[in-house]
Amino acid sequence: MAVLKVKFTKTKRDKLAQILWILNWVSVVSGIILFSLGLFLKIEIKKRNEVMAKGDINSVPNMLISVGVIACIINFLGGKICYDCSDANKFSRWKLVMLPYIVCTFCFTFCILVGALMCYTMRNELEESLYLGLRDAIKFYKDTDIPGRCFLKKTVDLLQIGFRCCGNNGFRDWFEIQWVSPRYLNMASKEVLDRLKSNVDGKFLVDGVPFSCCNPSSPRPCIQYQLTNNSAHYNYDFLTEELNIWTKGCREALLDYYTGIMRSIGIAALLIWLFELSVLIGVRYLQTAMKNVLLLGDLEGESDGWLLENSFVETAKYNISIIKNLGKANQISTVSGMNDPNINVQNTDCDKTNITTKSIPAAR
Secondary structure (H helix, E strand, O other): OOOOOOOEEEEHHHHHHHHHHHHHHHHHHHHHHHHHHHHOOOOOOOOOOOHHHOOOHHHHHHHHHHHHHHHHHHHHHHHHHHHOOOOHHHHHHHHHHHHHHHHHHHHHHHEEEEHHHHHHOOHHHHHHHHHHHHHHHHOOOOOOOOOOOOHHHHHHHHHHHHHOOOOOOHHHHHHHHOOOOOOHHHOOHHHHHHHHHOOOOOOOOOOOHHHHHHHOOOOOOOOOOOOOOOOOOOOOOOOOOOEOOOOOHHHHHHHHHHHHEEEEHHHHHHHHHHHHHHHHHHHHHHHHHHHHHHHHHOOOOOEOOOOOOOOHHHHHHHHHHHHHHHHHHHHHHHHHHHHOOOOOOOOOOOOOOOOOOOOOOOOO
């Protein structure tokens, strides 16, 4: 029994073909939107590539870009098919193409759904990439004279200013590394030497942060050094001075930023998936209705259209049997005593030795 069978008149078939022609062109626009969203996300990730570890974080934008390009191609072809389906004579040229087209389009719409879901499952990979990337960027913050690292100080400073954050997890991350370049340390100073000797690794560690951690909204001048020493500053308590420096870690700030972008892209991709699925359902109805018109032979009469010719269970069993028999296509059947046609074949005279051969004339 057919699933969701609908009866179509000649007028309904023509209207359905015209509507689907328009919707396929709208789908081309949706493909361009998917491509643009993927390209936008890829550019945003590349902007802060210096503070991200290498990983699979580009899989989502690459997926969206690929799906967007395929959407434009498939829906452009779908528009042409639906336009020709308004005429039964023109439909004949697409009759054998429409079912493979529908199957390919179904797989393509599934890819859109996968891309939308990936936008929501990418958070863990992105968080790990940001953690490792920011850790290394902060570690090499002082290396302004080393090629390949000299840009990291500017990158981290602009990042902390732009996203109103400090450190990887928080401002205390700067306490654990030497972020002041040795060229700016006065080695004749007893305080500097004492700090270098007090550390096992010989690093100059201070309870201070770079200037980019300062909050410009603070009512008092920014305190960058001796942040945890209340007695070093007048009327100061580092536990309550939230406006002095940014307390939010840059990993959390960037993660919130990218999560917001991907959540919006995911919603857009889901809406496009639902739209593409509805167009695909319409194309399936049009294909079955036009096919039945040709079978009935009355181009002006009514015809039935459906999503599945048989029930879901029967369709699943049929497809499973096809998949199982794919590997048996090249095997020789031995049912009912059928033998291999290449066995017990009488020998031909090809192996006889009494065949006369013409001698090749010798060259003169």
